[in-house]
Amino acid sequence: MSLVVTGTIGIDSVQTSSGSAEGVMGGSCTYFAAAASLLGPVRVVAVVGDDWPAEHESALASFPQIDLAGLERRTGSSTFRWGGKYHDDMNERDTLFTDLGVLEEAPPPVPDQYTDSKIVFLANTHPAVQAGMLAHFPNRELVVADTMNLWIDIARDDLGSLLQRIDGLVLNDSEACQLTERSNLVEAAAAICDMGPTFVVIKKGEHGAFLHHPDGQAVLPAMPLDASQVVDPTGCGDSFAGGMMGHLAATGRCDLPTIREALAWGTVAASHTIAEFGLGGLQAATEESMRERFDRFRSITSF
């Protein structure tokens, strides 16, 4: 089933306990699309400025099944830039700077050939922008969104409206608690579904993921990694969503057993992302390395 993602593409400067990287590729759409493309075709709707490095475009285009027809390079605008520093345990980070740039302007146009997209992923950006995108996909059959603490803080009404128009929500554990004012994740997930979505996936970083679905739950750990495989968590959550949605699109199903498998594919994608700064980890991944790691993950979690 055709999968389209809308979201941000940016230029990141990142510091972690493993080192630092200046001017690497970032943005929610970037990581999602790269991860999803390892499982099937993915269409991208995003906008960058004319400062976007050519090597970033060629790196993104090098993913085999990524369609960049909906990537606008806007002359006279600046690409979104983000800088952050992770704490030693990599579970927390401080934002050092955010230059919204082109994200403060009009959203990118959606190519005509994308309007038949069946599966829409609204990667993290302002919920009003996310909601505005839906009109471009009249044939949508499944809509899943990501969000973040910033929008819960400053755009809760827009987020509330969006929640009533989507089938699934993906968000972090702390964000789920913030959104619902509950400290128990099982209860937070149920409370989010009361706000609109049919299912919710709570990402717990190194502790895995939890699914609340009307037909049942799923709970998965993260992939165990040694320290050399943990370099930069930036984009892991977006890659998780990319692997997850890539599997739903590849199978054309969205029942509970398929979502459970999809969570495992998301875990596998995120485990590649964290191994290097920027897109390096996903660039090193192949269909074979994804499958090999999926099989290993299934093996170590089965009993």
Added chain:
Amino acid sequence: MSLVVTGTIGIDSVQTSSGSAEGVMGGSCTYFAAAASLLGPVRVVAVVGDDWPAEHESALASFPQIDLAGLERRTGSSTFRWGGKYHDDMNERDTLFTDLGVLEEAPPPVPDQYTDSKIVFLANTHPAVQAGMLAHFPNRELVVADTMNLWIDIARDDLGSLLQRIDGLVLNDSEACQLTERSNLVEAAAAICDMGPTFVVIKKGEHGAFLHHPDGQAVLPAMPLDASQVVDPTGCGDSFAGGMMGHLAATGRCDLPTIREALAWGTVAASHTIAEFGLGGLQAATEESMRERFDRFRSITSF
């Protein structure tokens, strides 16, 4: 295969965000034995003072397959008492008081009829006491121990000696990091096996458990529970070990697939324990409720 546990029996006073309980049954051996007895027979070696409440003895004796022939009631001595207060998230706790009582005296004798025990679990107590117990079980085929931060701090040499005499170690994530001076759990687990044990199980509380074994890894989440099912985490780690070892004893095997299943049984046991103060959660459990929850846990973790 015959399973014996040596460890502590105590009287606990506990405060959690759900409430408080005075004078409930506590101790590493207590929770282990109660959990293991839901899966098969378990022999107990422990000592209490003459202040041990009769209702505690009858509660412990009410577990169907628990053998208390090795439980000494020592006249003129005081039962071990512990008081603690959990932080709001229940992942951390402060010890309010510890009265070692009879634990400072000679260890309890081991009944002659226990000496043919094949599987020995050394529940948490001083590592020198743990090591001293081994001589009583000349037919032992599998020895697994638990330990805690206190012994890493004050009895590291004794613990080091013990590690060379056991097949498996069970401990918390923070303790694994403390013991090995590593922050990565995969590496900490491998480093512990370099100290002696063949396998190590790292308990991560609400985040599940991780197994390092020469034949491979296992990683499991915890059972997702809503707030009403999370009352008191005291004894969850010991119950986890009890469920795990109870399954190994019931099957008579200790290969990787069996340990993986055993970790799931440990998870199920701990999920009962946390639901009430003291032994209440395990008293409410039955063979059927354990099996039902095991099947549900397998279902929500499978993909």
